[in-house]
Amino acid sequence: xxxxxxxQDQTPVMARSWTPQARAxxxxxxxxxxxxLADRIGRTLAAELNDRQVEGxxxxxxxxPVNFVSVLLEHPSGMSLSLVHEGSYRKGAADRRLTVRxxxxxxxxxxxxxxxxxxxxxxxxxxxxxxxxxxxxxYQRTFVAARTMQQRVQ
Numbered sequence: 001x002x003x004x005x006x007x008q009d010q011t012p013v014m015a016r017s018w019t020p021q022a023r024a025x026x027x028x029x030x031x032x033x034x035x036x037l038a039d040r041i042g043r044t045l046a047a048e049l050n051d052r053q054v055e056g057x058x059x060x061x062x063x064x065p066v067n068f069v070s071v072l073l074e075h076p077s078g079m080s081l082s083l084v085h086e087g088s089y090r091k092g093a094a095d096r097r098l099t100v101r102x103x104x105x106x107x108x109x110x111x112x113x114x115x116x117x118x119x120x121x122x123x124x125x126x127x128x129x130x131x132x133x134x135x136x137x138x139y140q141r142t143f144v145a146a147r148t149m150q151q152r153v154q
Contacts, residue, residue, distance in 0.1 A: 031067060037120070038063045041083065041098075042071035044124035052128060054136070055079060069098065069120065079103070079143055081131065085120065096120045100131055102139035107153060108146040113139035 042061030050057040055075050064070035069085035080103030087095055097117040104112060116134050118127045 034067070034069050035063060035065075038069045038071045041069070041120070041124070041127075042073065045071070045083070045127055046073055048124045048128040049073065049131075052132065054128075054132060071098075072103075078105075078147070079139075081135075081139075083118070093119075100135055102135065102143060104143065104146045105150045108149060110145060110149065111142050113142050 039061075042063055046059040046061045049059040055077060058076045059073055062072045062074065064072065069083075071083045073081040073083070082101050082103060083098040084101075085097075086099045087097055090097075096119055098120055099115050099117050101115040102113045113135060116130070118130050122130075
């Protein structure tokens with residue numbers, strides 16, 4: 001018995017790579033990659049803050065389900081740090097930065113700590129060291145003021 005060869009798809013590879021299905025697959029793969037990167041950054045940075053006993057430890061992370069890198073580090077005291085990739089339009093090394101901001105109660109409208117940036121590709125140790133040195137001192141002061149104001153309102 002002779003095997004019958006099935007007809008080969010004659011569409012050129014380049015044409016197939018830009019079909020809606022191929023674009024959707026590339027988009028989903030890129031989204032998965034960003035989510036995994038955000039999870040890795042959040043997990044290692046929370047572990048680093050806990051190892052350094054920042055605010056006594058207890059930090060954990062959440063990854064936002066968005067199309068860019070977004071991580072929220074939370075502490076049992078109510079403090080939180082968000083790390084967001086805001087510069088996807090930038091070129092070169094500027095495109096590989098995360099903006100770090102402190103979180104405040106929603107009712108608070110006073111002074112806030114100035115946000116800072118850290119490199120996406122830097123180690124968790126380096127990120128933690130930069131955050132502890134550059135952001136936490138002013139964030140802790142303004143967070144205490146926010147909590148005091150919140151308690152007065154309640």
